[in-house]
Amino acid sequence: MILCLLAGLLAGCQQAPLPTPDTPVSSEAQGAFGQTERAFVELSIGTNEQVLKLLENGGPAEMVAHRREELERLRAVLDVPYVNNHVGHDMPGMPTDAEIQLAATDPQARDQFVRAHLTESLKVLENARVDLKHPPTVEIVELMERHRTAELAAR
Numbered sequence: 001m002i003l004c005l006l007a008g009l010l011a012g013c014q015q016a017p018l019p020t021p022d023t024p025v026s027s028e029a030q031g032a033f034g035q036t037e038r039a040f041v042e043l044s045i046g047t048n049e050q051v052l053k054l055l056e057n058g059g060p061a062e063m064v065a066h067r068r069e070e071l072e073r074l075r076a077v078l079d080v081p082y083v084n085n086h087v088g089h090d091m092p093g094m095p096t097d098a099e100i101q102l103a104a105t106d107p108q109a110r111d112q113f114v115r116a117h118l119t120e121s122l123k124v125l126e127n128a129r130v131d132l133k134h135p136p137t138v139e140i141v142e143l144m145e146r147h148r149t150a151e152l153a154a155r
Helices: 002-013 035-055 061-077 097-105 107-131 135-153
Strands: none
Touching: 035 061, 035 097, 035 107, 035 135, 061 135, 097 107, 107 135
């Protein structure tokens, strides 16, 4: 579902007609921070905040450090005040409050939710890599991909 949501957001932001040689190129097409990047960053911040709650009770320290680093970089690139538009959403890869509560007492459930986060995040990142044009945001995507790939391999 998170993949569909982001794909819809990304696709919806990319529906402008292709420029002709005499059409001025938008700043987003030139690599500026645009609506597509903003949607990705806001979704990633919301997801990482929930994952940190999930990891508070026994999650791998390296994964906690990775999510904090990502949050710092994501917030730094965001060009408007952050508003969590995903509060209460039940999307694959973004742990819900109920899942976080269950994970606090059930290590197997936590492991299951962490794995879901990693696999779904990689799908979202794969799509983001295609659609994002802003170099600092693309660098964050690459960092997140490295983190997710290593974390999944360690499981």
